[in-house]
Amino acid sequence: MRQASFGDIHIDRLIEVEGPGYAPNMFFPDATIEGFKGEMEWLLPHFWDVAAETYLRAIQSYVVRTPHHTVLVDACVGANKERPSSPSWHHLNSSWLDQLRAAGVQPEEVDYVMCTHLHADHVGWNTKLENGEWVPTFPNAKYVFHKGEYAYWEKVGYEAGGQGSQDGCFLDSVLPVMAAGQVELVDTDFAIDDQFTLDPTYGHSPGHVCIDLNANGQHVIMSGDVLHHPIQIAYPEWNSRFCVDADMSRASRTKFVHKHADTDTLLLPAHFASPTMGRIESNGERCKYQLADS
Numbered sequence: 001m002r003q004a005s006f007g008d009i010h011i012d013r014l015i016e017v018e019g020p021g022y023a024p025n026m027f028f029p030d031a032t033i034e035g036f037k038g039e040m041e042w043l044l045p046h047f048w049d050v051a052a053e054t055y056l057r058a059i060q061s062y063v064v065r066t067p068h069h070t071v072l073v074d075a076c077v078g079a080n081k082e083r084p085s086s087p088s089w090h091h092l093n094s095s096w097l098d099q100l101r102a103a104g105v106q107p108e109e110v111d112y113v114m115c116t117h118l119h120a121d122h123v124g125w126n127t128k129l130e131n132g133e134w135v136p137t138f139p140n141a142k143y144v145f146h147k148g149e150y151a152y153w154e155k156v157g158y159e160a161g162g163q164g165s166q167d168g169c170f171l172d173s174v175l176p177v178m179a180a181g182q183v184e185l186v187d188t189d190f191a192i193d194d195q196f197t198l199d200p201t202y203g204h205s206p207g208h209v210c211i212d213l214n215a216n217g218q219h220v221i222m223s224g225d226v227l228h229h230p231i232q233i234a235y236p237e238w239n240s241r242f243c244v245d246a247d248m249s250r251a252s253r254t255k256f257v258h259k260h261a262d263t264d265t266l267l268l269p270a271h272f273a274s275p276t277m278g279r280i281e282s283n284g285e286r287c288k289y290q291l292a293d294s
């Protein structure tokens with residue numbers, strides 16, 4: 001899906017990067033090739049690259065327009081960021097902002113930016129480079145961050161000789177919007193119009209939240225990184241190598257999969273490859289991902 005509509009609520013998907021990921025057991029240290037191969041019936045063709053022998057993934061954002069608000073969920077890697085420890089992200093300059101405009105949304109029209117968490121691939125477009133300074137990309141937006149997530153990265157964000165963790169993304173993509181007075185630090189009781197609510201799914205990061213949307217009665221979850229790849233629906237015990245609290249991450253993912261299995265809930269994850277949107281279904285002993293029609 002590139003766009004989905006539920007009555008007068010419209011969701012656009014902005015794709016920054018898409019294609020094969022890392023070696024499977026490098027990104028998912030607990031994964032086995034046999035585990036992946038056992039799920040090929042539903043992983044192919046969208047979520048596994050046979051030639052590359054690895055999984056397919058994307059880095060993407062969602063823009064939700066309601067009659068009252070324009071809400072951006074997650075902000076990808078961004079442009080011109082110094083990310084030497086992730087070479088494919090270093091000085092990246094994708095068509096992401098053009099995709100936003102092509103969807104009919106100008107940066108000035110975004111009134112909320114919500115980050116599921118504050119990793120480098122979720123905060124990048126929060127800021128842009130202007131005259132050598134990082135400034136908010138969305139000048140009229142309120143940026144909504146979970147307060148526990150912010151506190152954690154505020155503490156570790158200054159470490160590593162001033163560069164911070166994750167190549168300093170806290171410094172160049174979070175602090176400037178704080179300095180501009182545009183941040184609202186929230187707890188899990190935060191809501192926008194009773195349409196957007198937060199689901200605490202801690203573990204991948206200390207304050208990771210999924211963003212639940214009531215889209216005129218259709219439950220849609222922008223689920224961030226509680227799941228990186230559909231294989232984790234079959235194996236919720238498989239963490240990514242970037243999960244901060246391994247046990248909590250497994251517990252949150254397992255709970256999430258079971259809670260939403262065999263329901264009408266639609267998922268819009270941050271890293272599922274195209275066409276992305278789908279539901280969790282039982283599949284014998286495990287669960288699987290069933291793509292939605294639209």
Ligand SMILES: [Zn+2]
Binds near residue numbers: 121122225
């Ligand atoms: Zn991510």
